[in-house]
Amino acid sequence: MIDVQKLVTMIHGKPILNELSFTMDAGSMYGIIGPNGAGKSTLLHLLSGVDKPTSGKVLLEGRDAAHYGRKELAKWVAVLQQGGLAPAGFTVREVVAMGRYPFQNWMGEEKEDVTPLIDEALEAMGLTGLQERRMDQLSGGERQRAALAKVMAQDPSLLLLDEPTTFLDIGYQVQLLDIVKSWQRNRRMTVIAVLHDLNLAAHYCDKLLVLHNGKIEAFEAPAVIMEPDLIERVFGAKAIVLPHPQTGVPQLLLQPSQPSSQWEHLRIERKRKG
Numbered sequence: 235m236i237d238v239q240k241l242v243t244m245i246h247g248k249p250i251l252n253e254l255s256f257t258m259d260a261g262s263m264y265g266i267i268g269p270n271g272a273g274k275s276t277l278l279h280l281l282s283g284v285d286k287p288t289s290g291k292v293l294l295e296g297r298d299a300a301h302y303g304r305k306e307l308a309k310w311v312a313v314l315q316q317g318g319l320a321p322a323g324f325t326v327r328e329v330v331a332m333g334r335y336p337f338q339n340w341m342g343e344e345k346e347d348v349t350p351l352i353d354e355a356l357e358a359m360g361l362t363g364l365q366e367r368r369m370d371q372l373s374g375g376e377r378q379r380a381a382l383a384k385v386m387a388q389d390p391s392l393l394l395l396d397e398p399t400t401f402l403d404i405g406y407q408v409q410l411l412d413i414v415k416s417w418q419r420n421r422r423m424t425v426i427a428v429l430h431d432l433n434l435a436a437h438y439c440d441k442l443l444v445l446h447n448g449k450i451e452a453f454e455a456p457a458v459i460m461e462p463d464l465i466e467r468v469f470g471a472k473a474i475v476l477p478h479p480q481t482g483v484p485q486l487l488l489q490p491s492q493p494s495s496q497w498e499h500l501r502i503e504r505k506r507k508g
């Protein structure tokens with residue numbers, strides 16, 4: 235369980251996160267959504283224990299995240315950073331195997347043979363055929379999948395994802411979230427993902443935390459969040475909300491501000507050119 239108490243982050247005297255308090259249950263999938271600069275990545279870094287708040291606390295399983303050692307924390311918290319891994323001279327398989335680092339002794343050894351775990355992670359992300367390829371020879375999407383395979387090999391209890399679908403085409407966006415979701419259900423893992431695509435967030439997350447101006451605007455089930463007034467208030471965008479024809483999950487259709495005048499402009503242009 236994650237218990238966030240009166241969390242404040244100030245940067246250059248300006249509050250970026252302003253007294254956030256909430257709890258998240260183990261084994262559920264949560265989305266953090268909000269406009270650019272709302273503080274989503276800042277909050278994720280605090281939840282991972284990497285950054286320290288100006289005041290307030292993040293309790294992971296009842297213990298202050300700031301009091302965990304790095305390696306100890308890495309045994310059960312994995313973070314998939316925005317943009318995945320930087321390209322480097324290692325092969326895909328070597329990078330995925332690095333996910334096991336927190337469990338290794340000083341000689342880089344583990345008690346059990348982890349080959350099947352690494353094979354499974356490579357297979358799940360469609361990387362078996364690319365496992366001997368160097369990271370700098372991969373596309374952005376392939377690197378992102380390698381980064382996810384690495385955190386899969388880590389086998390965490392809490393997985394933090396910062397805009398995991400950014401470099402992926404629509405097929406891999408759905409595939410990545412499908413994998414994370416089934417993994418979350420099967421292993422009772424807790425997942426917290428910063429997502430910009432609200433339609434995907436509504437489909438995959440049990441609850442959505444909406445950040446706006448460093449405060450929690452709402453923390454509810456997607457059916458409550460996907461509501462035109464809230465979307466316009468937070469994102470300044472007009473939207474129509476419709477149930478997905480197959481799943482019934484609310485989905486947003488964005489409304490361009492002046493569609494008719496744009497079409498009119500094109501019609502006049504065409505007429506002018508004859």
Ligand SMILES: Nc1ncnc2c1ncn2[C@@H]1O[C@H](COP(=O)(O)OP(=O)(O)OP(=O)(O)O)[C@@H](O)[C@H]1O
Nearest residue numbers: 245246250268269270271272273274275276277428
């Ligand atoms: N090191 C820093 N120095 C100054 N300002 C910072 C620093 N880090 C973050 N900020 C500011 O804090 C605010 C929140 O940043 P954060 O990256 O958490 O937003 P975000 O919601 O993740 O945004 P985005 O959707 O654009 O990724 C922004 O206004 C950003 O400019």
